[in-house]
Amino acid sequence: MCGITGYIGGQSAPTLLFDMLERLEYRGYDSAGIAYLAGGEIRLPKDKGKVSQVRAKLKPEKRQSHIGVGHTRWATHGVPNQVNAHPHADCRGEFAVAHNGIIENYENLKTQLIEDGHVFKSDTDTEVIAHLIEENYEGDFPSAFRKTLTRLEGSYAICAVSTKHPDKILVARKESPLLIGLGIDENFIASDAPAFLRETRKAIFLGDHQFGEVKKDSVKLYNLGDGSPLKPRVEEIEWELEDAQKGGYHHFMLKEIHEEPAAIKNALRSEPALSEIAGKLSSRKRLIFVGCGTAYHAGLLAKYLLESKGVYAEAQVASEFRYSGINTLDSDCAIIAVSQSGETADTIAALKQAKKKGAYTASIVNVSGSTITRLTEDVAYTYSGPEIAVASTKAYIGQVTALSVLSFLVCRQKKKLSDERFKLLFEQLKRLDDKLRQVLEGDGIKALAEEQAGIKKFFYIGRNLNYPTALEGALKLKEITYLHAEGYPAGELKHGPIAVLDSDTTVIALLQNTYLNDKMNSNIQEARARDANVKSVGVGGAIPVPEVEDELTPLVNIVPLHLFAYYLSVLKGLDPDKPRNLAKSVTVE
Structure with missing residues (x-):
């Protein structure tokens, strides 16, 4: 800290x-x-x-x-x-x-x-x-x-x-x-x-x-x-001095958001390590992703990716997993730790206890030589480079990219994903950096932030693969603007949160390209009926993004949410690089 x-x-x-x-x-x-x-x-x-x-x-x-x-x-x-x-x-x-x-x-x-x-x-x-x-x-x-x-x-x-x-x-x-x-x-x-x-x-x-x-x-x-x-x-x-400098940007966070296309390319370098890890995961009955904050959201997305193909997986907040889930581990379990710094104290503590139970351990980490890389049996680096802004952006993209590849590899090895589908997804991942650049080159997000500058409450909603994206989008907004922001499964909106919706609330709805959009549209109408201001993110949405395969929508949908949080923070006169009460590497429990 x-x-x-x-x-x-x-x-x-x-x-x-x-x-x-x-x-x-x-x-x-x-x-x-x-x-x-x-x-x-x-x-x-x-x-x-x-x-x-x-x-x-x-x-x-x-x-x-x-x-x-x-x-x-x-x-x-x-x-x-x-x-x-x-x-x-x-x-x-x-x-x-x-x-x-x-x-x-x-x-x-x-x-x-x-x-x-x-x-x-x-x-x-x-x-x-x-x-x-x-x-x-x-x-x-x-x-x-x-x-x-x-x-x-x-x-x-x-x-x-x-x-x-x-x-x-x-x-x-x-x-x-x-x-x-x-x-x-x-x-x-x-x-x-x-x-x-x-x-x-x-x-x-x-x-x-x-x-x-x-x-x-x-x-x-x-x-x-x-x-x-x-x-x-x-x-x-491996890092260069320039990697840890602003390079002409007003803030590190904006620079790092614009490095997100490169973060995808860099994370794909870890495919050999991910393939080796996938081989070891395929023989385990339980796959458990552990992390804190943004890293937990990346792990939660991996769970959704795997389970969408029929492979059982879990995602746990590391600080809580130590007290409950740890007691159910044995040698037939695999723990995959996700951490930008490799020094997250709660994740380290969970790993140490998991190793005592005989579980296989692997990690997705950005910083080489860090504690988590030394604790786990295998490691795949995201190669995102130094991330100086406290709120994680490009490191999250690197984590999601690496975990997506890992999930696809495991599913293919378990015969839950065809070779043809795997090839299609992997080829699109390799070209996804261009899609992210399209989002970054648009000027609509800054205008949206200006429009929303007076709003006090935000709800981010998503279904299936984009529920973790909703959590991450809400986290970014609350971290650097200090506004109330919550991420919810879209179907849960009517089970409580809808009570606080009014004209001073904005609901950001994350779309996919499947039948789920019909259900999302119903949730959008429910919010509008309560006078909430609704903005949809997706193909044809108020916040448009390029069309990609469903499994990759979390990677394109999060980019405008990062930009939105950044611009709103700046409009409020805050420093998005150094939000109050937060620190980059949480090395205390």
């Missing part, structure tokens, strides 16, 4: 730390700060607000320093303010830490530390880490750091610096991502690769239960359990 940065080398640490934080701001923007060493002291410029606001207010670049850590926050413990902003220091100001995660036993630790004479300044769980290092320190910084880690319960990615050891940054990871970017006589630390892509594409992905020592010219990693040294594995980040 939060973003961590670290730097050690010959450049200005304050400048680089804030540069990197600005590239990670999609991970949280309640408050921001850095801790750097200067004149034998730790300087801690930090405050409430977005990174650019804090940077402009505090002007830390005036100080000369070549080592430090930074943090942009999504609050979990303690309200967003200057005191609770990270990094945090110990009583004597000799140690400073930046932390992403949740320390579950922090209250007990804090009580013990206060009894031992430590004075706390903030309400955060993170501050206990700095005081524990101080308590454990006997001249050996790595030893004190490791002792501290053994007392922490919960999840963390941690960077720590010390005035007594100005030549190193200590790092650790448990269930929260942390990477080390490798330079020449300088090294970088971050929660996500876009932070240092400008400087290097060589990186070490810190593993779970590992800690390390980062100097400007070396990196040493250790096993937290026994302290044994580990050989760092250097990987090349």
